[in-house]
Amino acid sequence: EAGVAQSPRYKIIEKRQSVAFWCNPISGHATLYWYQQILGQGPKLLIQFQNNGVVDDSQLPKDRFSAERLKGVDSTLKIQPAKLEDSAVYLCASSLAPPIGAFFGQGTRLTVV
């Protein structure tokens, strides 16, 4: 069974630039999550999708972050414009149904300079 795929693995951008991350969840998984992990911290939920609907985006900084999940499969997370404090690893995860069996991708390490 293929795992959660994320790209790119690494990204370096200047502040005020925009960036987008892509995630392909495990086939058949209805629930998809984006987490932000800052160095030395645990993953923090940004947004949770159930199929292509948003379940929880209460911690998503909506003035600069946006996410969508087209056709209930792949998802993209965008930051525009980026700030220095957005430097983190962005993790995508999926599950059949929360909470058991949330599988994570390898993450995208973003550095904002």
Add this chain to the structure above:
Amino acid sequence: DQQVKQNSPSLSVQEGRISILNCDYTNSMFDYFLWYKKYPAEGPTFLISISSIKDKNEDGRFTVFLNKSAKHLSLHIVPSQPGDSAVYFCAANQAGTALIFGKGTTLSVSS
């Protein structure tokens, strides 16, 4: 407000001995508790879980204990192996909601 707390940033044990990682939580409504293991440059991988209706779950060398009255859970690894060296995250949630993670504990197992 940190709902899941791992107060020990690091733990060092010798190979063959027991590793005990601790986790405290504040939300009495949590239904599930999970432990994830993370190696550098990889995403977290699921290790073991426990439902709030149980007080113990065992899977090979890994056992999770839940004390609901104390809002405390622990992960026991016996015997510890060098390959267990990683960051361990405690996570919890209510049914239907996303996982809330602690800050993690870095386990180092020396041979």
